[in-house]
Amino acid sequence: MKSLIYVMKKGLKGVELTYFFNFVALFFMVLATVFTSFLSKVLVDALSLQLYKAEYIERFVIYMISLGKGEQFIYDNLYCLPIAIVISSFILALVTIARNLLRYKCSASINKTLQYGLFSHLQRQPYSYFQKAKPGDLIQTCTRDVDVVRKFMIMELNQTAYTLFIVVLCFAILMEISYKLTLVSLSLLPFMFFYSFFLIKEVRNRYRKADDSEAMMTDDISENLNSIRVVKAYNEEIYEIKRFEDKLKDYENKYKKWRIFSSFFFSSSDIFIFATSALAIIYSLYLVYKKEITEGTLVVAYTFINMIVWPLRDTATMLSNLGQAFASADRIKKLFLEEEEDINSGIEAKINGDIEFKNVSFAYQDRKNQYALKNISFSIKKGQTVAILGKTGSGKSTLLLLLTRLFDPSQGHIYLDGIDITKISKRCVRKNIVPVLQDPFLFSKSIKDNIALSNENASDSDIYKATKIADLDKTIEGFEKGFDTPVGEKGVTLSGGQKQRVAIARTVLSKASVMIFDDSLSAVDSKTDLNIRKSLANLDKRTTKIIITSRINSAKSADKIIVLDKGQIEEIGTHEELIKNNGLYEKLDKIQERRQ
Ligand SMILES: Nc1ncnc2c1ncn2[C@@H]1O[C@H](COP(=O)(O)OP(=O)(O)OP(=O)(O)O)[C@@H](O)[C@H]1O
Ligand SMILES: [Mg+2]
Structure with a gap:
């Protein structure tokens, strides 16, 4: 409950008053509905000359319509009643339109506020958060859970308020007109309510199973499409079709079970509703016969009883939906309460590019007792090119x-220009140390926009220079649309090597003081590899370059080579020194040379 209120408050930011007035409009809508129906009673009673039997409420209505002149005026001017009904219906229509407008305004705003809030909150989560959270769950919270809460606020809460207003109002008026008729007619209601409340749980239960099965089918299609290359390459088509067919069968089964039960539920609960109507008619005919009520009362009683029972049946459905809204609100609140990453606090300094690791150890959260890096110490001077070489999984x-x-390190310290890195703001660190990630990702934008991502002030000629360094200029010229060629999911598919080179150009363009190339030339041929390394060597002499690689050839020309093995430093030195050392580096060199 607390979560739901928390999320509702967040979602209503800026439209609190609109939301409130939606309920006010709803109240007037109910009032106009009840008033319009009540007028038909007065009309019937006027036609059968029974207005003299009128009591409090009718007296008041007669007084209003005859503008204070009394029932004789109505007998003389019967046409005023249909006119009053038309005017009242017209007002009802206006209030309904106003209420719908207010409701839709809130609905759109709640959606926008919550989704925007969640998305921007997610963007500000630390990287470690995404290591433990599942993308599927996050997407569900940002889309479906928001939708469930929005529907709850816009439909179900409104429906409850409507039911409450109309039931209270109709019940009170009916009791005033004829308490006997009211109590007898509505005697079946408690049974209907409990019947619905218990059965609807099973309806929901079956619905959830069908829904889960459908979600699994969607996941299956998505996974299949993402891995279609593997499917084709391994002749797995028939197997995949069979697997999908099983999922479809499962869904069909569950869907059928849900549909059968829900139609049984709705039809059977309708029996209560029709029985209530029948009871109302029979009993009021009896009372009319005994002259205890007028024909007009029969008409209004029948109408009001219908206005009470239908929404009450839906209330049971609504109450059973409440659980879903609670669960969704819980998930949304949990996400909102995750602490955002602080990228701003700390020193903002221009980093020159001196780097020092001092006894740094690090373990990933889910592998606390296994260090990915252990006791690492080394230093890199501004402008140096340093290679970090090691087998796969070496850290x-x-x-x-x-x-x-x-x-941040679990133990030890990293210093940038002599300042502890944890004292420098993350924004500043990331502005000055720019990597080419091992698995480069391109957005669904043009090549140019993908490169310019790292430096919004870059001119076209800067971008061109960066692509030349990444040996990408000729490739781009080969594309019909050149730099404007769309890439990423919705564009041209680039080869692994082309993607790597776009990512290199992106990093080069950043003009950062430290650039890290993580296995960035693994997918290009050795000639291109050489070209790029040559251009990188000619890059601004003040730039510190760290080249991460498992190839001796890529590491050879570095000023310093750091050899990692199982998270620890095995040796440090230049190519010549390490060859002389006869250690791991020399062994790798021999193996790789033999291969070539
Ligand atoms: N997010 C993670 N959570 C837990 N363990 C991880 C995570 N990422 C990497 N590891 C583990 O940390 C160790 C070092 O991984 P790392 O990615 O640094 O290796 P690498 O030297 O870059 O390997 P490669 O050359 O294959 O890219 C490995 O044992 C790996 O399984
Ligand atoms: Mg790696």
């Missing part, structure tokens, strides 16, 4: 994560 990319402050 090279982890080093990059620490240097960009996506994680």
